[in-house]
Amino acid sequence: MSKQFKVLVSRRLPVDVAARVDQDYDAVLNQEDDRYSTEALLAAAEGKDALMVSSSDKLSADVLAKMPDTVRIIATVSVGYEHIDVDAATKNGIIITNTPDVLTEATSDTGMLLLLAAARRAHEGQALVRENKWQGFAMDYNLGVDLMNKRLGILGMGRIGRALAHRAAAFGMKIHYHNRSRVSADLEAYAGDAEYHEDADEMLPICDFLSIHSPLTPETAKFLNAERIAKMPDGAIVVNTSRGGVVDDEALIAALKSGKLRAAGLDVFEGEPNIHPEYRNLQNIFMLPHIGSGTVETRNAMGFCAVDNLDAVLAGKAAITPLN
Numbered sequence: 001m002s003k004q005f006k007v008l009v010s011r012r013l014p015v016d017v018a019a020r021v022d023q024d025y026d027a028v029l030n031q032e033d034d035r036y037s038t039e040a041l042l043a044a045a046e047g048k049d050a051l052m053v054s055s056s057d058k059l060s061a062d063v064l065a066k067m068p069d070t071v072r073i074i075a076t077v078s079v080g081y082e083h084i085d086v087d088a089a090t091k092n093g094i095i096i097t098n099t100p101d102v103l104t105e106a107t108s109d110t111g112m113l114l115l116l117a118a119a120r121r122a123h124e125g126q127a128l129v130r131e132n133k134w135q136g137f138a139m140d141y142n143l144g145v146d147l148m149n150k151r152l153g154i155l156g157m158g159r160i161g162r163a164l165a166h167r168a169a170a171f172g173m174k175i176h177y178h179n180r181s182r183v184s185a186d187l188e189a190y191a192g193d194a195e196y197h198e199d200a201d202e203m204l205p206i207c208d209f210l211s212i213h214s215p216l217t218p219e220t221a222k223f224l225n226a227e228r229i230a231k232m233p234d235g236a237i238v239v240n241t242s243r244g245g246v247v248d249d250e251a252l253i254a255a256l257k258s259g260k261l262r263a264a265g266l267d268v269f270e271g272e273p274n275i276h277p278e279y280r281n282l283q284n285i286f287m288l289p290h291i292g293s294g295t296v297e298t299r300n301a302m303g304f305c306a307v308d309n310l311d312a313v314l315a316g317k318a319a320i321t322p323l324n
């Protein structure tokens with residue numbers, strides 16, 4: 001590349017990805033990771049051909065309407081795109097791309113980590129050892145529950161839901177799923193011979209475990225509310241690697257306090273990083289700071305996927321993973 005095109009990158013990139021952007025483009029990087037306000041981002045976008053953003057950049061219809069005309073593509077380094085009004089981008093002639101596929105395995109590994117940690121009370125066990133409160137062996141102490149032979153409901157059978165199902169089946173779980181539409185027989189077989197439920201509410205009563213993989217949309221916002229938790233078996237376990245907004249925090253917290261739900265494993269939260277403070281007081285919850293895709297290999301692959309999209313679009317070709 002001849003550094004012909006100007007690119008603005010809103011957040012710090014993995015070093016190898018940053019080096020490629022810097023080598024191929026007339027780039028404004030942000031390796032200090034200072035946060036842009038919306039106004040500052042729009043000002044910095046002036047004269048740029050492309051933007052690389054992340055899920056912390058909120059690109060509403062208003063913001064996209066003000067985007068300089070020079071901007072042809074905005075590549076988000078994430079698979080989720082609830083932070084971008086894709087229809088508004090289309091109206092403004094801006095191509096939006098995301099980073100599907102490359103983070104499927106890492107994120108579903110995190111889902112498995114949450115399932116195991118919640119079932120086996122990893123947070124409480126860890127605290128006992130770290131705080132020097134471990135009294136030695138007792139038959140009945142810090143007991144968790146098995147995954148083997150339990151029913152796992154998958155809400156949203158996209159790539160990550162299927163990969164999690166595949167893993168959980170290897171742990172002996174019986175897989176059920178709800179998705180807007182039934183997936184192919186091949187994909188159901190890969191996902192541990194998963195059984196389809198057309199109605200999510202009808203699936204909940206058989207979910208010993210529930211793993212959330214739905215994107216956050218107006219339809220899925222606060223999907224897991226008090227009424228739906230009440231439909232689940234007593235002592236069920238909920239894990240979420242999707243978006244915090246799919247869960248009603250107050251309802252989940254009440255159910256974890258009452259014992260209706262045995263435990264939860266959460267990698268994502270509404271309003272991150274300012275999570276509902278009550279979560280921190282609960283012992284029966286295993287929490288991670290949104291690191292679903294957080295491996296060296298995967299973050300590199302996400303960054304390179306975004307750059308591949310810039311390369312294609314700026315060279316006049318079709319985007320590789322377009323959203324519009």
Ligand code: 8YV
Binds near residue numbers: 054056081293294
């Ligand atoms: C990202 C994610 O790390 O890709 C997504 O949608 O949730 C994570 O993998 C995060 O959103 C950073 O952009």
